[in-house]
Amino acid sequence: MGLLEGKSVIVTGGTAGIGRACAIAMAREGAKLVVTGRSADRAEKIKPLLESGQAVYVQQDTTREDEWAKVVDTAVKRHGRIDVLVNNAGAIAIKPLDKITPEDFTRMLDANLHSVFCGMKAVWPHLVKAGGGAIINNSALMAERTLGIGMAYAPAKAAQQGLSRTAAIEGAPAGIRVNTILPGLIWSDGWIRMAGDKPEETKTNLGKSIPLGRVGEPAEVAEVVVFLASDEAKFITGTEIPIDGGKVLA
Template sequence: MGRLDGKVALITGGARGMGKAHARHFAAEGARVVIGDVLDDKGRAVADGIGADRCRFVHHDVTSEDDWAVAVDETIDAYGRIDVLVNNAGILRHAPVAAMDPAEFRQVVEVNLVGTWLGIRQVVPPMTAGGGGSIVNISSIEGFAGAAGLSAYSASKFGVRGLTRSAAQELGPAGIRVNSVHPGGVMTSMALAAAQTMTGVDGGGFLKSLPIARFAEPVEISRLVAFLASDEASYTTGAEFLADGGLLSGPGY
């Protein structure tokens, strides 16, 4: 018996990184999964690798209301219901405030924050009709502590915290739980690309300062997300979960 037996989940940004890990772990825990992404070939490859009986892929730009409607409709058409939404899709742009193009700032906020809001809005009716559900919003440690060069990313991830709490207040009476997960350093292509653009950062010193002195593997975040998606977290909503190796536990940040 898996932790997510009988659950149907829609996971955004499922073509790579943490989203791919979430999809694989959810399927291994018994869920049926639809993954959405703009990276069609990679997304289809992930779904094919999991298996047609457990996973489907849908092209999904999270900034598009129409794409959200299609993704939710296809999830219900494929599996009859939607129990879980994981708002995982996100982008990062690194630049000082004075040097950042306003269009880039808006793009980050549109994907990371507005996209999350659109997803919550879209799943409320079917989850309510189904008697409830779980929404897990992937934020970041940058939603707790800003960093130089990450103004857009930090602003969007701080916003996800507020959105999560407000949605939890609104949706609790409908049986819908809403929580946020805040990863620290995770071994994904996006994180590695970001590290290459950041100058003046002592990576070795950063790792040594952590109580758990390494980056996370994506599946380590997926296990936490799966718990929040499951009935084991039935009394948990409006909460924020750090998975950062202890980074924010002390003054070393």
């Protein structure tokens, strides 16, 4: 029996990178999934999962509170309940203070903070009704340990941690566990896009600054998310786990 057998799970931004790896690993462990993404054509990226019948795709912009209703409705109609939310979707903008605009700043807050608030608020009554559940919020190592870049990204992710800590205390009496992951450099679709025409060389070079000597893979983040979502982690809430090859210390 899988670690998440029969659990009803929502993964946002689950058609690429860390989110897709989470959806695949959670399906392997027996979860029934609602996977979200920004446009209809993104469903193609998780075709095998959809064809297996274990997952359904919902088009959603996580920053829009009104779009959360259809995500939650789909999960409840299809799976009868909600047990787990993985607030994975986020966006990054790396610009120094003299280049970043107020619009960039607001966009980072929307993508990395407001979206997580909307997601937690939308699933909360369903988790209470289910007698508890798990929320895993995807922050970033940069929230914890500044790299001197990400003028709007880092503070948005840091504020997300404040939100998660508060929700962990508020949810505890209802059996709702809220945990945060802090990925370091993870070789996701987003990074591959940014690496341009020499992805392997870029990957190797970036890995040199990491104590374990390489960048991480989305599947390595997904295994931690599976654990936090599972009953194996039933006494763990309010924690923040770096998944970074030791970078937090370096």
